[in-house]
Amino acid sequence: MSEWKAFLSRISLFPTVPPAPPTPSALDLYRRIWGEPDSFHKQPNALMQTVVEGRHGHLQVNCLAQPTRIDFNLTAAPTQEAQTTVALIDHPIELRDELKRIIGILDEGLVSNTVSRVALNLHFLNLKPSYEEANKAVTKIIPDQYGVTVTDEEDFVFQINRPHMDEDIRDVKMNFITRWSVERFEVLTIPIQIGGVPAAAGMLSSLKPENFISASVLFDNNNTPIRPLTGKEQSALLRKAFDAAVEMQREIGLSIEGF
Amino acid sequence: MPNLLTNIYPHSTVILESTSVPREHDQAKPGGQNVIRNDSEFTTAITISEGRIFTVRASSTDIIGRSEQIQEYLELGEALNEMVGLEEDDEWKIDAPVYTTACYIASELMDALYPAPRVFNHGPKSVVFNWSVGTNNLYLTISPNRISALRSSPERIERRVDYSLKQLTNPALFLSFIESRHQGQAFTLIKAVKAVSDPSEFFDLRRHEIQAHPGQR
Numbered sequence: 034m035s036e037w038k039a040f041l042s043r044i045s046l047f048p049t050v051p052p053a054p055p056t057p058s059a060l061d062l063y064r065r066i067w068g069e070p071d072s073f074h075k076q077p078n079a080l081m082q083t084v085v086e087g088r089h090g091h092l093q094v095n096c097l098a099q100p101t102r103i104d105f106n107l108t109a110a111p112t113q114e115a116q117t118t119v120a121l122i123d124h125p126i127e128l129r130d131e132l133k134r135i136i137g138i139l140d141e142g143l144v145s146n147t148v149s150r151v152a153l154n155l156h157f158l159n160l161k162p163s164y165e166e167a168n169k170a171v172t173k174i175i176p177d178q179y180g181v182t183v184t185d186e187e188d189f190v191f192q193i194n195r196p197h198m199d200e201d202i203r204d205v206k207m208n209f210i211t212r213w214s215v216e217r218f219e220v221l222t223i224p225i226q227i228g229g230v231p232a233a234a235g236m237l238s239s240l241k242p243e244n245f246i247s248a249s250v251l252f253d254n255n256n257t258p259i260r261p262l263t264g265k266e267q268s269a270l271l272r273k274a275f276d277a278a279v280e281m282q283r284e285i286g287l288s289i290e291g292f
Numbered sequence: 293m294p295n296l297l298t299n300i301y302p303h304s305t306v307i308l309e310s311t312s313v314p315r316e317h318d319q320a321k322p323g324g325q326n327v328i329r330n331d332s333e334f335t336t337a338i339t340i341s342e343g344r345i346f347t348v349r350a351s352s353t354d355i356i357g358r359s360e361q362i363q364e365y366l367e368l369g370e371a372l373n374e375m376v377g378l379e380e381d382d383e384w385k386i387d388a389p390v391y392t393t394a395c396y397i398a399s400e401l402m403d404a405l406y407p408a409p410r411v412f413n414h415g416p417k418s419v420v421f422n423w424s425v426g427t428n429n430l431y432l433t434i435s436p437n438r439i440s441a442l443r444s445s446p447e448r449i450e451r452r453v454d455y456s457l458k459q460l461t462n463p464a465l466f467l468s469f470i471e472s473r474h475q476g477q478a479f480t481l482i483k484a485v486k487a488v489s490d491p492s493e494f495f496d497l498r499r500h501e502i503q504a505h506p507g508q509r
Contacts (some may be wrong), residue, residue, distance in 0.1 A: 050458075052392075
């Protein structure tokens, strides 16, 4: 069984420059994909993000919208156990199927001709107790051709892009980005009373964050914006982005179930 | 988080459960967690009985004060909101299509970590974003279909460029061509074109004084 697990995945849509037909609201988009949300927060300030979120199976899902981008984020849903660590997705097949389902909905024309760029992110982590072990885990999955060697260094980041012109959609260039890194997560748990009242200031000052170190690999596959894309073009590009991420994770030996 | 790991962006909202009705039991409800993901660099999670904040730490330092910049853009957004909401005969009133385009451009600028501009209008049909360094100014006039950039010194208009918005796939890109130098002062806005799709990405922003050299433009 692979030590690597999915941390988050994201499908992003980048609206075209105005004037253009308006994209549906974040709430409408969420409803079309996941039904009724658990919460909805519309920002009065147009430059800030509108947030709609809820739970779908074993996934926590949300739609964030602002003038220049719309993100559909999928992460691990809360479990019965208290979460004192970085939550990872234990149901990768469900994640895979959900990403494919969203791409299928876009194919039907959810935001046709109002989007000029699409992106698919897949982020995997392998939690380790030390930088040395995290470095070892991450360098193990970097192809030998790059000759990357680290031992006890901190804040390691290595990124490549393998861009090429799309074969099927005219003038569209695709970026296929892989980023290997070692990351330190800080998790701070804050007691909140029933009704959302925060704990007293004195208690907050005594809180101490927990730290987690992780090997990390991120796939960020997207197209460069050229013109408004039809729903068919959006879904075709996202399928290629997804397939390329799946192929790359196999190539470097992540061996994620279902991918 | 997966990218540079240098910026921790405080999210402007914390979302609690959508209901304000007290729960049947006083105990925390497992699974009652809401997660906000502003981007991959900052995540806030709140349960009924506890909140949890994830951040990603790196040892490098921010290049600019991000929180101050976000606050400035918040104020810009509020100003645009107020302008579109004014009565028709108000001299600060802007039309809805102007507002939509201005918000889009402002959001691009914010995402690209440009300094927040000042804003004023030329009647209801356009808004102007303005940056100044010393006596030099950069004006970005935004209308529903066109965007024009003009840089000026006290002596003259040094450069002007106009674009139809239909021709632009990314309006922030052309700012990288706008540079103003005069009498030892520089105003430079540089954006690294992004291949990655993450909201924040590597950038190079310089706003500084330089020495003018003879013959230099």
